[in-house]
Amino acid sequence: MAKLGFIGLGIMGKPMASHLLNASHTVCVYDLLSEPVKELALKGAVACGNSKEVAQKSEVIFIMVPDTPDVEAVLFGEDGVAESVRADSIVVDMSSISPIHTKEFAKKLDALGVKMLDAPVSGGQLGAEKATLSIMVGGQPEVFEQIKPYFEIMGKNIVHIGDNNGDGQICKVANQIVVALTIEAVSEALLFASKAGADPGKVREALLGGFAQSRILDLHGERMLERRFNPGFRIRHQQKDLNLALQSARTLGLSLPGTAVAQELFNAVAAQDGSDLDHSALVQALETLANHKVSE
Secondary structure (H helix, E strand, O other): OOOEEEEOOOOOHHHHHHHHHHOOOOEEEEOOOHHHHHHHHHOOOEEOOOHHHHHHHOOEEEEOOOOHHHHHHHHHOOOOHHHOOOOOOEEEEOOOOOHHHHHHHHHHHHHOOOEEEEOOEEOHHHHHHHOOEEEEEEOOHHHHHHHHHHHHHHEEEEEEEEOOOOHHHHHHHHHHHHHHHHHHHHHHHHHHHHHHOOOHHHHHHHHOOOOOOOHHHHHHHHHHHHOOOOOOOEHHHHHHHHHHHHHHHHHHOOOOHHHHHHHHHHHHHHHHHHOOOEHHHHHHHHHHHOOOOOOO
């Protein structure tokens, strides 16, 4: 049984690492914050003081951090994975980051004799806690097959997108486009119902039984109605993912007008100190535009 490492124990990473622990694996853990490390150590994890120590003690290293610079720091920064990683180890980056940088990171690791998979996830905090994440994987098929049993501990819908590093990240960007535009659509629908004088709760109930049904209408529609915007997935993370989409679109000579509009609405909420609200709080930007007050 391989020795596992897990770097990044936030809203998503901590429950994911916990599932690996609960499956009786040895898991070496590290986070910039000490509290989640201590919490998992009490459950049997091996507490580490930095990413370098995780790499020293692990054969498969999972990473779950917020953004591209964070992954670069974990891998190649001071006391990073590259300083001590063993040849024939495998790095599995489950963060949502730039596909272009992912390819660069994979090349650098390959020069050290280390294989890499990019395996971003969808499903939010609830999916991480219930081990029902969708996992989108890029990288060599034989490496994917080797790591797949660990993915199955953390998620349910596991798809090998392609043989190239970065393919998983491309899929995640596509996922975030769909998520953002669906949040916007649900927000507009419920706002329209409320402004027009109908009960938005009843409207949502009816829509859930028809062709407009979606997981976002179900879960985030309920959040919007209940004004429950504590983060499952923070607006600032959604902004980061849409920035990746828009930057990639410019490189490809591609227009993504809906994505651009959704990003501006997230920007509007963030400008009102809403960066750490759940991304379902996009509805607040539309309510402001409509001069429509909703009771908290």
